[in-house]
Each structure stands twice: as structure tokens, then as C-alpha cells.
Amino acid sequence: MRTHFDAELEERLIRYCSIDSQSDEDSTSQPSTARQFDMLNLLVEELRGIGAQDVHLTDYGTVLATVPATAEGPTIGFLAHVDTAPAFNATGVKPRVIRGYNGGPIRFPDAPELELSPEVSPYLGTRLGHDIVTASGTTLLGADDKSGVAVIMTAARHLIANPQIAHGPIRIAFTPDEEIGRGVDPRLAGDLKADFAYTLDGGAAGEIEYESFSADGAVVKIEGISVHPGTARDKLVNALHLGAKIIATLPQARMTPETTEGREGFLMIYEMRGTAAECELRFILRDFELDGLAAKGALLRQVCEAVAATEPRARITCEIRPQYRNMRYWLEKDMAPVELAQGACRDLGIEPVSVPIRGGTDGSRLTEMGVPCPNLFTGMQELHGPREWISVQDMALSTRVVLRLVERAAQG
Structure with a gap:
């Protein structure tokens, strides 16, 4: 059941989720909490370490970087947010992996009364044999959206290490404060310099979302x-x-x-x-x-x-x-970014599904500012609470979609 990217994605997710980077709605600073810099500065180091170019942390708290083109193609942006939701405890996160999920209830070591099962989370019942990551029961996990960070970092490292893969310029943005509605600074659209972009901030495998609250x-x-x-x-x-x-x-x-x-x-x-x-x-x-x-x-x-x-x-x-605002108002005028992602999914045997997001992403604001930005799945489930979980294999599927998407775009 393990796939090519699983080990890297699992290692990254566990490392990132162990860092407290919760945002704070009451704060007026940018980012809203100093602890978000623990993630932001780490990502600057990691991006430089894998050979990304133009890596820097903006004065509005967003990490920007470039994966250089190996072929002609549009400039595509990929975004994920580093903050976790203030809705539940995010201090002292202890990620753990349940290998080869067998379909039964999952218990939590720090909250014995808590249970995760297909009855509570039906999607879990479709992930038999998958490696499931949860926290220990007293905190959220933070897969929202550190799974997106892990997917983008893994895809970027793979592309830089394999220059034979044809793709156009790729722009990366890791934002703070998405959970409190401040993730997209007015300067980001211009600084990103992307023809279109995608947030990696979605749920079940195959979901490609272009409509939000x-x-x-x-x-x-x-x-x-x-x-x-x-x-x-x-x-x-x-x-x-x-x-x-x-x-x-x-x-x-x-x-x-x-x-x-x-x-x-x-x-x-x-x-x-x-x-x-x-x-x-x-x-x-x-x-x-x-x-x-x-x-x-x-x-x-x-x-x-x-x-x-x-x-x-x-x-x-x-x-x-x-x-x-609902990103559908702009995306329905030009569905090319959505259709590109749908085609990438079908190339990999994944049937794309588009459902309205009962929430919003950084892509909602970015689309409104002129950069079309639908949302792609990572696999995250039961967000903002102690039952939050994600499948490592779903993250690997997401990574493969990103890689196929950029190849497809370069093919014209």
C-alpha cells in the first residue's frame, strides 16, 4: 500500500504538525502570532535546501519561492497556509500514525473516552489499509493546512531533483493567518506573479473546489x-x-x-x-x-x-x-484552471468531484483579486477538533495530481 512519496509526506507532516503555529484573531500584528514564524522560517530554510529560487519571507509574513521552468508553460502558483485554527487547542500536538487501518475504532492515548470510527467519519471507512495520522486526543492535528504544506514541499523537491520533468515556472506561497481570514495580503497577487494558482487546502481524494461561501x-x-x-x-x-x-x-x-x-x-x-x-x-x-x-x-x-x-x-x-466572496463568481467565467486539474486527476485514474466548500480558502480572496485559484484536495478530515485525521496515501495522491497538473500545463 505504501507509495513513492509516502515516507517523505509522513515525515514532513509529523514535523510540521508538531510545531505550534496557531493564529489569534484578537492580535493586530502581522502575522497575528510570533509562533507562526517557527513554521515560516523553517520553510525558508527547507526551500533553499531543496534548491528553490527567489526564496524570501515578505514583510507581511508570506514565504515566496520559485521552482524554475524546464519548459514553456504558464506560471502556476501553489499555496498553503501555515497557521492552525484558534477553535481548539493546538499546543503540544503529538502526531501518531496508525499503520494499515483495519476499519475498526481508533482510540486516542491522551483521551481514552474519544473515538474515531467510520460511524463518526464515514470517509474513514473507505481508507482501509491506509496509514492514518491523528493527534493524541487533546489537540487538533493541524493537517489543515500542514498537509498542503507537505504536499507542495514534496512536489517542489521532486521537480527540482528531476529536471527532465517538463513544466513551466512554479510559484510557491506559504501564508499565515488563513484561519482568521487574513491570509491574503493585498500585495500577494502582484508578488505571486502567477497566471493562475491552486490552494492545497481540501478534503477527500478527487475534490477540486471552485465554489466557496x-x-x-x-x-x-x-x-x-x-x-x-x-x-x-x-x-x-x-x-x-x-x-x-x-x-x-x-x-x-x-x-x-x-x-x-x-x-x-x-x-x-x-x-x-x-x-x-x-x-x-x-x-x-x-x-x-x-x-x-x-x-x-x-x-x-x-x-x-x-x-x-x-x-x-x-x-x-x-x-x-x-x-x-464566493470564488465561483470569477472562476465560472474561465474554468481553464479547474479543467486542467480535473484532467490531471483523470490521467491518474481519479474521478474528480466538485462540491461547494462550506468555508473559504486563501483562494477565495486571491481569485477576487484577479488570480484564479481553485482548491485541491489533500485528504484532511474532521478539521478543527481532536478527531482530525488524514491518510498518508491521500496526500500522495494529491502530490501526484500536482505533478501531473504542471506537466499537462506545459503540454499546452
Whole structure:
């Protein structure tokens, strides 16, 4: 079952996932956390070590590099992000490999009560005999998106070591802060200098994604009136109570992530913090269509206004900011990058599948900025939590697709 690239991909993934590179939405620095430099600086060293050219770390925290052309062809970019999600613990990740998965439940040494099985993750049941990488149960793994980093690094090393493989110029970008929506600096599109690009940030084998959510973020701030609770009658205005009322007033059915699927959008509160005097609620708004996204923003504002009307002594504000837009709006005008990837998959006997991403990638922003950038699979599953896992053999398939893709592009 082991293939040509498995050992390198496994070694890279384990090394990368062991590095804490979690991003931080509350930080205003770029990147948002200094620990991301542990990955970024390592990748600069590794790229130089394999013979990549033009390797440098930009002042906005992105590693850029070039694999020189061996033939005429378009300049193709490949991107992956180095940060891991703030949604779950990412400190002290201990990756481990389950060799030749036999179809049964997978237990976690640091969380004996936790179980990963095909009942929990149906795709796992299709990976019998594969080498499965997970964490130890108390952290996420970080295959999102260190699997993409490993695939790009492995493909780049192979191309540089085998100059007989015909391909055009290849540009590599490793970005920070994708998980908090800051992965694509406005300067990246120009600095990448690619005709088109691909993010390696996808799931099941064969997935080639060119449609993502459109996304906004919202911050609701509530200012109440703080009074000693012993003398609070008719004086205290509890900001936390008003925040809870906003949450309770928002519709739950067919509106939250846990009640939606497919092409249905959602409105999700993901953080509430503060005191009786003042508190803050943070929401994400997602929809595949702009009118649906706008309707969710209008609903949130309407609820905030309705709750504010019940307590005129409080001050409630709702600020909504754009995050990214559905890349389909641009890619459907020129599907050549998508068709190139689909053809590469078919050449390798992999049937390509295109499903809408219930999320976004750096490619969403990059496409909007003028560099068409669909998303390719790496195999990652059960993201942002302790059951996160990936098949080494899926990563090898992804690497082969990248290599076949650049060859196909050079053939014209």
C-alpha cells in the first residue's frame, strides 16, 4: 500500500504538525502570532535546501519561492497556509500514525473516552489499509493546512531533483493567518506573479473546489449600566442578559451550522465575552449567494435593534465587515484552471468531484483579486477538533495530481 512519496509526506507532516503555529484573531500584528514564524522560517530554510529560487519571507509574513521552468508553460502558483485554527487547542500536538487501518475504532492515548470510527467519519471507512495520522486526543492535528504544506514541499523537491520533468515556472506561497481570514495580503497577487494558482487546502481524494461561501464577520457590542447587585433594583442594565436575549431571538432552525448543510448558509455566534457592564458577541455569516448573505446581516441588525428597543438605557451596536466572496463568481467565467486539474486527476485514474466548500480558502480572496485559484484536495478530515485525521496515501495522491497538473500545463 505504501507509495513513492509516502515516507517523505509522513515525515514532513509529523514535523510540521508538531510545531505550534496557531493564529489569534484578537492580535493586530502581522502575522497575528510570533509562533507562526517557527513554521515560516523553517520553510525558508527547507526551500533553499531543496534548491528553490527567489526564496524570501515578505514583510507581511508570506514565504515566496520559485521552482524554475524546464519548459514553456504558464506560471502556476501553489499555496498553503501555515497557521492552525484558534477553535481548539493546538499546543503540544503529538502526531501518531496508525499503520494499515483495519476499519475498526481508533482510540486516542491522551483521551481514552474519544473515538474515531467510520460511524463518526464515514470517509474513514473507505481508507482501509491506509496509514492514518491523528493527534493524541487533546489537540487538533493541524493537517489543515500542514498537509498542503507537505504536499507542495514534496512536489517542489521532486521537480527540482528531476529536471527532465517538463513544466513551466512554479510559484510557491506559504501564508499565515488563513484561519482568521487574513491570509491574503493585498500585495500577494502582484508578488505571486502567477497566471493562475491552486490552494492545497481540501478534503477527500478527487475534490477540486471552485465554489466557496461568501463570508462576513459581525461584532455586536453591548454597553449596559453597572451597579452593585445589592442595590441594583431598577438601576442595573445587565449587558450579558441583553446578549443572551439577542442569541435567543435569532432563529435556530435552518440557520445555524449544526442545522444546515449543502448549499444552505448560516449565521453563527462563535464567541461571547464580557461583564454585566459591557459585553461583545462575535458572529460569522455565510451564504453561497450575496443576497442571502445580505439577508443574514439584515436579520442580525434587526434583532439587535429589537432587543435595544426593550432597554433604551443600553447601547447596542452591530458592525458587519466583509471577509471573502464566493470564488465561483470569477472562476465560472474561465474554468481553464479547474479543467486542467480535473484532467490531471483523470490521467491518474481519479474521478474528480466538485462540491461547494462550506468555508473559504486563501483562494477565495486571491481569485477576487484577479488570480484564479481553485482548491485541491489533500485528504484532511474532521478539521478543527481532536478527531482530525488524514491518510498518508491521500496526500500522495494529491502530490501526484500536482505533478501531473504542471506537466499537462506545459503540454499546452
